[in-house]
Amino acid sequence: MWEAFQHRFFGFLPERGTLVIALIYFAVCFISLKVSEKMTHAYAMPWQKEENKQARERIRKEESE
Numbered sequence: 001m002w003e004a005f006q007h008r009f010f011g012f013l014p015e016r017g018t019l020v021i022a023l024i025y026f027a028v029c030f031i032s033l034k035v036s037e038k039m040t041h042a043y044a045m046p047w048q049k050e051e052n053k054q055a056r057e058r059i060r061k062e063e064s065e
Contacts, residue, residue, distance in 0.1 A: 046052055
């Protein structure tokens with residue numbers, strides 16, 4: 001009875017090896033994304049940084065007034 005119940009609810013899942021590979025792939029993708037974001041932020045040029053963009057916008061508004 002327990003096997004029938006287990007097969008009914010978990011029968012649609014792929015094999016264990018496939019799930020492990022999928023989890024490893026997800027972890028690698030997630031780590032790569034986070035490292036890429038940190039590297040992009042760390043190596044941004046001064047004119048690409050958000051605080052400098054906001055300062056330029058503020059200066060432009062003051063000059064136009």
